[in-house]
Amino acid sequence: DNPVVRVSNLSFYYGASQALFDISLDFPREKVTALIGPSGCGKSTMLRCFNRMNDLVDGARVEGSILLEDTEINDATMDIIELRRRVGMVFQKSNPFPKSIYENVVYGLRIAGVKDKVVLDEAVERSLQGAALWDEVKDRLNESALGLSGGQMQRLCIARAIAVNPEVVLMDEPCSALDPKSTIRVEELIGELRSEYTIIIVTHNMQQAARVSDYTAFLYEGALVEYGLTKELFVKP
Numbered sequence: 001d002n003p004v005v006r007v008s009n010l011s012f013y014y015g016a017s018q019a020l021f022d023i024s025l026d027f028p029r030e031k032v033t034a035l036i037g038p039s040g041c042g043k044s045t046m047l048r049c050f051n052r053m054n055d056l057v058d059g060a061r062v063e064g065s066i067l068l069e070d071t072e073i074n075d076a077t078m079d080i081i082e083l084r085r086r087v088g089m090v091f092q093k094s095n096p097f098p099k100s101i102y103e104n105v106v107y108g109l110r111i112a113g114v115k116d117k118v119v120l121d122e123a124v125e126r127s128l129q130g131a132a133l134w135d136e137v138k139d140r141l142n143e144s145a146l147g148l149s150g151g152q153m154q155r156l157c158i159a160r161a162i163a164v165n166p167e168v169v170l171m172d173e174p175c176s177a178l179d180p181k182s183t184i185r186v187e188e189l190i191g192e193l194r195s196e197y198t199i200i201i202v203t204h205n206m207q208q209a210a211r212v213s214d215y216t217a218f219l220y221e222g223a224l225v226e227y228g229l230t231k232e233l234f235v236k237p
């Protein structure tokens with residue numbers, strides 16, 4: 001069918017050291033795909049190819065193609081600001097800005113030039129509802145985001161990522177800094193977001209991949225060694 005992201009023959013180098021080897025993989029629409037594998041196998045590197053975050057690294061070099069719908073991400077003329085609007089990112093350690101809850105959510109919209117307060121207010125409510133945080137923070141939108149709990153901060157970062165209506169949401173170990181209760185909360189949230197967004201999640205936790213993902217890609221030493229429906233890959237014989 002018609003994937004949102006189509007990776008073809010992707011290789012990636014940090015200087016002389018090759019981190020990804022000729023990976024080809026499609027990411028199905030409105031599904032959760034987990035990238036799993038041992039530490040150092042290239043999961044984060046692959047994720048950072050999708051928003052061109054690797055560009056920041058000295059000596060980084062990419063080969064192959066990553067199509068986001070009809071747009072070639074690896075094209076030198078790719079507009080990075082536009083790319084980051086279309087591809088949201090949630091980091092391992094939530095990183096709210098030392099600003100109000102409201103300003104954290106509208107961050108990407110302000111970069112995109114949205115000024116209309118009605119539009120911003122609507123986006124804040126919709127995104128915080130989407131991130132299952134609205135009821136907890138609706139009366140304190142102007143308070144600092146740094147006063148939230150760790151689990152709330154991570155949901156705030158998810159709200160910030162979805163506020164701009166991205167086509168893809170990248171999550172790099174989104175639960176690894178959370179306590180078990182907040183982890184369950186965020187995993188449930190990923191389940192709810194899957195009907196609307198195409199999600200690519202990096203996790204070293206196989207149980208988590210089994211719980212939250214529709215498809216799983218297993219990387220080993222920079223190569224794709226297994227890919228399929230999660231419920232088939234994780235079935236025990």
Ligand code: ADP
Binds near residue numbers: 037038040046
């Ligand atoms: P994972 O996310 O699976 O733990 P990474 O993508 O972080 O793996 O790393 C893949 C390989 O690339 C590792 O060998 C790692 O040491 C190397 N690597 C990661 N980031 C850099 C970097 N900025 N410079 C050089 N090598 C890097």
Ligand code: ADP
Binds near residue numbers: 039040044
């Ligand atoms: P993760 O596995 O979650 O990517 P790491 O602890 O491996 O986290 O890496 C933390 C940071 O260090 C990342 O920004 C990564 O790019 C960088 N890094 C990892 N390996 C190397 C390396 N061999 N040389 C330089 N930077 C590296």
